[in-house]
Amino acid sequence: METIGFSTGSLARADVHAALALLHDYPTGCVELSALRMHELAPLLRSLPNLPIKDYRYISVHAPSAFTAAEEREIAAGLLPVAARGWLIVLHPDAIHDFSVWRAFGDRLAIENMDRRKPVGRTVEELRPVFARLPHASFCFDVAHARQCDTSMTEAFRLLDSFGDRLAEVHVSELDANSRHIRLSRTAIRASLEIARLVPVDVPIIVEAPVRPHEIEDELMASLQAMGRSSSSARQVAA
């Protein structure tokens, strides 16, 4: 169970403390601290020393998904000490204004593939120039985004085939017609399984589906199943 966990935003949006409290009883070794909206970042950074996260083997932080060019340096300055702890900073490529601001993060910066609403970062061809400008950056593979862009899963396959050596984190969920993250359906699990073999077993899985507290266990199990890691890990969740 060490390689799966939740995004705090999926459990309690901006309330990281509440999300961590909900996860307390589950044997998840990973967590992504979400600051997806700009106003969530400063409170998250301030609260880091007091968060009950010492038992997590793997921690990442999701940077805001949109900010102005004027805000970019301040955001990066706030996140750089977080990256220095060895934590991964997940960033949307379309949010970047100035690539030079993010180069100092090295492989602690993970660029995420985007959903079909975004004009960049959806395909191998669109991500290649991003990685060319951030040559040491890692890759955060969002299965739902890739599947929404191409339900045949060919692009998902291509993304993992092209950037697999950079792969540092995987986001698992499904998207509805309005591109909102939702819980995994059987079809989404089946589709994810088609590319699961390309994700090494030690790469952390972060569940992004919004769930109510009583749904946490089921969604962890479904996500493990989707990534082909069902049997022993699922037994740990069930226990």
Add this chain to the structure above:
Amino acid sequence: MSEQLALLNAPSEVVQLRERLGADWPSITKARADALTVIDRLQAGLGGHVPPDTSFVVYGSLARREFTAGSDLDWTLLLDGPSDPAHREAEILLRRRLEELEFKEPNPVGTFGRLTVSHDLIHKIGGEDDTNRNTTQRILLLLESIPIGDAPAYTGVVRNVLRRYIEEDLLGPGDSPYRVPRFLQNDVARYWRTMTVDFAHKRRLRGSGWALRTAKLRMSRKLIYAAGLLSCFSCETEFVAQARGSGRADTPLVVGHLEALVRKTPLDIVARFVLQYFGELSGCARDLFGAYDAFLSMLNDARREHLDGLSADVAGEDPVYEEARAMGQRFQDALTRMFFESDTPLPELTKRYGVF
């Protein structure tokens, strides 16, 4: 120049072959340059008129990059996503916009010039629901189509159609996708036969246009069939190294390979194969591309209109028709040598898959 146009403008296999042969195919070159100009004009003219989850897709001579003076514009607004009443309005607005841009409309009751939903293309392969229109749109999507502008809907549909053909051809768990996809190849062959049967049907139904349709059937229609066969055969010939022990999990690799060929023109697919067996096929290539160049030259001058107005009962004595017939024969002879008599994998593959 847009990114899409820059890609289309990259040295193609036809250009590489032309240079290696030291040949001069002025009509092929001109038709391609004209097509790129038209694609550029369409991109600029339709910007903002194509809704999200759709792609504006063109077929026919423009997609083959063989645009000539009499070419019309076969298009669909391809939807791959949630249904929205606004899509119908977009279709109407696009039609008006194309009129403003002075493009020749496709047949108003025909296959093109309308909204097409991905569902039927992906799910209705074979069976009673696979209508002539559906088969035509699906196979032409694979053999001669190009998206104008943003293409996620187009890419998604092409990949899902290809995936169905490849996956459903694998009957056992150990089957490898690195082989000729019979399901796809049979459907491409079926479409070619359908075209030839529909040709006879149209001859009976309509008085005019017979001679021009005959020339097109013998040249451009036959070309897309040949390119379709070569694409199918390439799944076996170009994956020899991987063919041992690879299972169905590698299907996306084959889908990706075929998708890359869908993005090429039929002439480029033929030229690509010729380049792989250059010495053996260079003689065929001179005849094949030479005949095709002459065909495009004919479509770009007064001979096109002449053929369009020619009836079957006087065609036998008509010099233009005789010229068209001769270039069709030269093209067919070159294909016969290439597919049946060359020292390449083609004769064996054609014997194994092309007939029974």
